[in-house]
Amino acid sequence: MTKVRYYFYQTVGVNPLECLRSWNSHPMYQVKRGLSIRFVCLLWGLIIINCTSLVYAQTLEELESLTNERFTFLSNTLGARAKGLGTAFVAIADDGSAIANNPAGIAQIRASQLNVNRPLSNLGKSTEGLFIYVQPVGERQSVGASIYSNHPSGDNIPEGNLEQIFNVAYAWQLEADSKIYVGLGGKVFSKDGPISFNGVALDLGIFAQPIGQNIILGLVGQNFGPDVKLNYNSGLLQSFVEADITPPVEHEIPFNFRFGMAYHSQIFTFPYRVAAQVDKSTLSSFVRGSIGAEILFGNMLTMRGGYTAESEAGQDSSLGMGIRFHLMKIGYTYINREHHDNRHEAYLIIDFPSQVPKRRRTPSTTSLFPTVFR
Numbered sequence: 001m002t003k004v005r006y007y008f009y010q011t012v013g014v015n016p017l018e019c020l021r022s023w024n025s026h027p028m029y030q031v032k033r034g035l036s037i038r039f040v041c042l043l044w045g046l047i048i049i050n051c052t053s054l055v056y057a058q059t060l061e062e063l064e065s066l067t068n069e070r071f072t073f074l075s076n077t078l079g080a081r082a083k084g085l086g087t088a089f090v091a092i093a094d095d096g097s098a099i100a101n102n103p104a105g106i107a108q109i110r111a112s113q114l115n116v117n118r119p120l121s122n123l124g125k126s127t128e129g130l131f132i133y134v135q136p137v138g139e140r141q142s143v144g145a146s147i148y149s150n151h152p153s154g155d156n157i158p159e160g161n162l163e164q165i166f167n168v169a170y171a172w173q174l175e176a177d178s179k180i181y182v183g184l185g186g187k188v189f190s191k192d193g194p195i196s197f198n199g200v201a202l203d204l205g206i207f208a209q210p211i212g213q214n215i216i217l218g219l220v221g222q223n224f225g226p227d228v229k230l231n232y233n234s235g236l237l238q239s240f241v242e243a244d245i246t247p248p249v250e251h252e253i254p255f256n257f258r259f260g261m262a263y264h265s266q267i268f269t270f271p272y273r274v275a276a277q278v279d280k281s282t283l284s285s286f287v288r289g290s291i292g293a294e295i296l297f298g299n300m301l302t303m304r305g306g307y308t309a310e311s312e313a314g315q316d317s318s319l320g321m322g323i324r325f326h327l328m329k330i331g332y333t334y335i336n337r338e339h340h341d342n343r344h345e346a347y348l349i350i351d352f353p354s355q356v357p358k359r360r361r362t363p364s365t366t367s368l369f370p371t372v373f374r
Helices: 003-014 016-024 027-030 034-070 081-084 103-108 236-241
Strands: 112-119 127-138 141-150 164-174 180-191 193-209 215-224 256-267 270-281 285-296 301-310 315-324 330-339 343-352
Touching: 081 301, 081 315, 081 330, 081 343, 103 141, 103 180, 103 215, 112 215, 127 270, 180 236, 236 301
Parallel strands: none
Antiparallel strands: 112 127, 112 343, 127 141, 141 164, 164 180, 180 193, 193 215, 215 256, 256 270, 270 285, 285 301, 301 315, 315 330, 330 343
């Protein structure tokens, strides 16, 4: 009964015993004591039942929300350049970050490539970073690996919460004269904190030029894998015991579906491309839409921008630029986020001369997009 009184006090803000004492001194109670007692008993019974159900439902909702939030990092777009395009990247995917966004895209990379991404807005407060290496292994195949790690820290951030993703990918062009690329990726991921877990999953991506010479389509399905086991820390388990809740022991990996289209052409002598994309994750009932564009000036400077909208997550906009120095590209992205702090991110791409046989220089066997955009 003490526990019920506590729940009622927390929910309504009034001590039920004080209410009863006040009721005893009320004139209506003195006149109709017998009838009032029955009425009060019935009323308090209904209140107790409803209050207990209310607290229980709120706790279950909080648990479900907390658990889903722990998996959001598996649905994020990775890479500063991809974010500079508003995350509309699956139909472009021509640098190493394609490993995490559309593995089919790495088949376009025809030189060994090192790709490093690092946020600039939280230096000293996070060890977040994305490190990628891609290696061509034939005329039409490439392999790659990436490591993403994010360990936020600060006065208002609890200990733990380390999230990591290790990706490997293999991609190939179907035939020498084909305009279709296919990529298969595997990942191992983990998350620490109040609810911790680890697991494995597969990604499958397609990159194609089915219509003319200027339109590219990209399609990817992410996180095909078994349910993961959830581990709760002692403090969270104690709260479940007090609320008489049995937490789930497993959780499904959020499946992501992404479809994008890109169009490339030129204005005067300046090449440009525009991309659009839709994303759907099982973590949300909403569909996320994004658009992005970039234009190249003088084979050296690239300017880009993008916009992302989702009913649940809000609207984000981004601006970025990239500068090319022979085999090295450096870039910067600014992200204006509606419901979170704004971000500044940077990337570095270094291409190394490759020893693999060079492709025949025909439209069907070269990259579907000019690589100078990076």
